[in-house]
Amino acid sequence: MRAVVQRVSRAHVAVRSAQHASIDNGLLIYLGVAVEDDEKDARYLADKISTLRVFPDDAGPMNCDVQRSGGGVLVVSAFTVQADARRGRRPSLSAAASPEPALLLYQVFCDRLAECGAQVARGAFGEDMAIDCVNDGPVCVLLDSRRAF
Secondary structure (H helix, E strand, O other): OEEEEEEEEEEEEEEOOEEEEEEEEEEEEEEEOEOOOOHHHHHHHHHHHHOOOOEEEOOEEEEEOHHHHOOEEEEEEOHHHHOEOOOOOOOEOOOEOOHHHHHHHHHHHHHHHHHOOOEEEEOOOOOOOEEEEEEEEEEEEEEEOOOOO
């Protein structure tokens, strides 16, 4: 399972031009589920992100996690996070899980984030979405549950 984690001052998702979900200050997460992923991967990544210190406090610029900062989390399913573009010009998506298992693990991931204390908003799984955000920093962190990078 892979995640692109962005610290944002605001983010929102629209589906068919209608607002679907939004957050102010917090994390926008693009989540990509791989074929070999299971619930252990989802829980590991949710736990990691819930304690990821990328927010400022009086002691330093990257000293707080999202809960301590008072921010929310917006999770967007994005199978293209699993894309492999090392060869050719068209990214291969063969590592991405099919929709049914991906939806299950997306839900496990979001539920685990909420259990960790995060206020979680969700994108619209399987839909074409328009995502608007203001990246704060910019701070962008790439995470992989298999620690591939």
